[in-house]
Each structure stands twice: as structure tokens, then as C-alpha cells.
Amino acid sequence: MNKVMDIKNFYFTYAKAPKPSLKNINLPIYENKVTALIGPSGCGKSTLLRSLNRIHDLYPGNKYEGEVLLKDLKTEEMENILEYKKENELINLRQRVGMIFQKPTPFPMSIYDNISYGLKLMGKKNKSELEDKVEEALKDAALWEEVKDRLKDDARGLSGGQQQRLCIARAIAVEPEVLLMDEPTSALDPISTIAIEELVAKLKDRVTIAIVTHNMQQASRISDYTAFMYLGELIEYGSTEQIFLNPKEKRTADYIAGKFG
């Protein structure tokens, strides 16, 4: 099995915080698998996820230590993304590592423009190529049938679940290697949640997924690997089956059993 990302001895400190929020994290992300990050609120799982595309860099003063390696597709070598300094390196990173947020974030533009936005940022201008890619992304995100007749409509007119699938379509249109999902269903109703979960299962053939979730059933349903975090540390990591059925650590067992959280 190939690692597409590898987090080694990773520390993260927020601006002006006296202590690091993430301590000594070691975590592999395997290719074409779904890795779930679980743990109680404030354990640092979102902070970790947001380090993987360096979105923390939007706010000054945040500090990374250690290594976060990402496989270069051409050379098969692992590159440390924490060494990126130039803006275009970060842009390139974010095109390779896409992100889905807690709340759907359709841009204030049409459905078509939302999906083609990332492609246009990459410099693709050919109209028929863009149209093909938009259709493909919408089909992959199981949204095509619902929106094919109103691609020119404002994306904010869609329902919450449709908006979230739109965001996923937008992210996969640029064909990232890794897709980060930060509690993507926490603002959605149960039916939309199921749609997103099915989508995750379908997409993992093409893209590696790391997902933060509060919902343990969701983690057990959709992930291949699970990492349990607590107070900024990685307590336990293993296959989802092992974590849920035979946790080695007592805190993992207690959390999964619902004794705290």
C-alpha cells in the first residue's frame, strides 16, 4: 500500500498561543483509502486537517514544526509541504490537496462557474474542454441529473445537500490527489448525509480522502483507517475495524463507547 501523505513528528502552534495545539503527530494517509479523524471537540482534528493544505497560512503567526510529506505524482518522491514558501507553491499544493468545509460554501456565481472556477484558476480556457470537465465533475458528484437544466442559475439557490455536493464536484474537477473533508455532513439532514457518504465511497477509487467527523457511526461506515485524537495528541491509529472492535488504548475504547466526548 502506498502512502500519499505522511505526517511525521508534527507540531502546530496557533499565533500567540503559549503551547502547541498539536503535539508529535505521526500519521500516514494511504492512497485511495478513506482515513477518518475522530475525537472530542477541541482535540485538534480539524487543526490537523487544515495543516494538510496549509490553509492556516491565511492567518499570520501560525507555526508548523516537523514534516508533512506529500507524494509527487511524477517522481514518486515525498516532498515536505511545510517547506513551501512561495505563493505559487501554496497554490499548487491547494490544487493537489482539495478541501470541503463544514458548511457548504458555494461561491456567489452560477453552478457552472462554481465548478469551472478551479479549472479557470489553473489556466484552462478552452470552452468545450471546460464544459466536458464540468459535466464529468457533476456526474461524479451525483449532481448532474439535478442541475443539468439550470447550470446558469445561482449556485446559492440549491439545497444544502446539493450545495455540499456542488462543493465536492468543484473540488474534484481539478483532479486533486487528496481531498480533505472537515465534518462535511454536520450541517446536513440525514438523507443528504447518506448521499455524501455514498459519494465518498464512490470517489475513493480516484482520490485519497481524509475526513474529520464527529459522528462515529459515520467513521465506521465510510473509513478504512481511523485515527483517534485527544487533547492535541494522536492516541491511536489503525484500521477502522481494529479501532472500533479492538481498541488498544483505554481512552479510545471509552470514547467509542460514548463514555466521554
Next chain:
Amino acid sequence: MEAIFKKLSALSATTILLILSAIFVVLFIYAKPAVQKYGIHFLVDPRWDVSVSLNKNSANNTPNTVNKNMSDNNLNSAPIGENDADVLAALGETNTQSSNNTETIYGGLVPIVGTILSTILAMFFAVPIAMGISIFLAEIAGPKLSKPVGIAIELLAAIPSIIYGMWGLFYFGPFVSHLFGGSSVSLLVAGLVLGIMIIPFMSSLTRDSMNTTPEVLKESAYAMGATKFEVIKDVIFPYAKQGIIGSMILALGRALGETMAVAFVIGGVFTFPKKIIDPTVSIPVVLANNFAESSGISLSALFYLALILFVLSFIVISFAKFYFLRNKK
């Protein structure tokens, strides 16, 4: 208690409508003699306070020497609006007294054009600068810089307009005329001073509406690989579009009706500006300068102008409201 509260708030809400319509009605009643006398032709007649001999029917072709005298007089004398008004009034009086065979014509074209041109100039000048300021404050500067600068801009918005007028007359006008030539009171100076006046207003409102863009929306654009410029252009501006257009409309309304600052720097002369650096006059300035000396038909003509200004601002604001903001989601 509940019922009283409801009625009180409903009353407050209707008051504003009542006041609005009362203003319109009063303006209309006072303007009525002029409206009846000059009709819609008032809008396109460039003559103001010009005596026309009743014996000649070709009123339009009458060489209006009085008008020429007046404008020359104004150019030579001190360029403050108040003086012009005196000169105007004096000339008007002597003229009407001297011969009973003449009629004084009032037409609003010059101030109408002056108002529109000075406002357009102000907007051309102010919009790009205000947008630049608000982008800088909302997105580029850190909180250490954007807070004090933001407060300074809000203070600037609160400066009474007469101070802008004095500054424009004594410092900025001569400076502009040194740069571009022409007189130190002109359409250009008026437009620029107006622009400077509305910049703080527009930029602080625009910054506020840009700040309403949710953090997560910006993040998701950055997460797509967008640069700061692309995020501002593609996400923040479209998201804050309504607020930004709203701030421009409010600023436009303020520029249209601004009296004191413009009275100082526009020249107060009833001539068309052939060049941008020529002096002219705007509706509010005519009103402010001439009310004290007016009576009868000239007073009514002023009310006619006021009515036009009222309708003009009303049209601008309703146009913007219905045209730009109709796609409300």
C-alpha cells in the same frame, strides 16, 4: 401595552412617508407658478434671470447682454458664491426697474447640467479610490493598521462639508488650477472636492459590507488555489455587491445634494462649462445663493429647481434600487 407598542412603531414608520410626501407637495405648490409659466421648457432653457424684451417675439434669439455682463462680472470679482448672488440680484433689480417692457426669464438647464456633471466627476474620482481603500482595509492590512486607519476614515466622513469647502477654496482650488490651468473655482475643483468628501463615506460602508463575507467562503476559495486578488474579485466583491452598490448610491445622493462645499468651489456662474476647468453652478448652490433675495416668480423658479433636484435624487435612488438590486437572493 403590546397594542400601543405596535401602534407607536407603525406611526413612526408612516411619519417618514408623510414627511416625504409633504415635502413633495410643498415644493410643488411653491413651484407651481414657475411650472405654469415656463413649463417643461424650463429644463432645457439655459437662461437664468435674463430680461427679454416683450416687443420681440423671437425670445430665443435675443442677444442676452445682461447674462454676458453677469458672467464677466463674476469671473472678475471674487469667486465666492455669496458675491455672485449679490451681483445677480442687483443686476436683476436694476434691469426690471429700468423698463417695464421686459420680462425676466428663468431656465434651469445650466444648474441641472452643473449638478449632473459635478456628481459624475465626483463619482469617477471617488469610486476607484474608495474601492482601493476598502480592499486594503478589509483584506490586505493587518488589524494593527486597519483599525486606526478605519477609525480615521470614519472621522473624515464626519467632517462638516463647509470645512471641505473652505479647504477647497483656499488650498485645493488654487492647487488644481496650478496643475490643470483655468480658474481656481471650477467644475473640476467642485467634482474633486465632492469626490474627496464622499470617499470616506463610501469606503467605510464598502469595507463594512466586504467584512460580512464569511471567513469560510474566503477559505474555500483559497483552498481552490485562488490568490488574494482572485478571492477579492471572484468571491468578496460578488458577495458584498449589494452593500457596495448601496454605499455608492448613498454617496451619489450626498454628492447630488451637497451645497456648502460646492458653493465655495464651483464658481456660481450661470454659464455652461466649455471645458472641465470652467466655473459653472449647481442646483443646491443656486438655491443657497439666491433664496434671500428672491420673491415672486424668481422664488418660484428656485422651488422649481428644488423640485427637479428632489425628483433627480429620487430617480437615481429608485433606478439603482430596482435595477442593480433586483436579483436579491
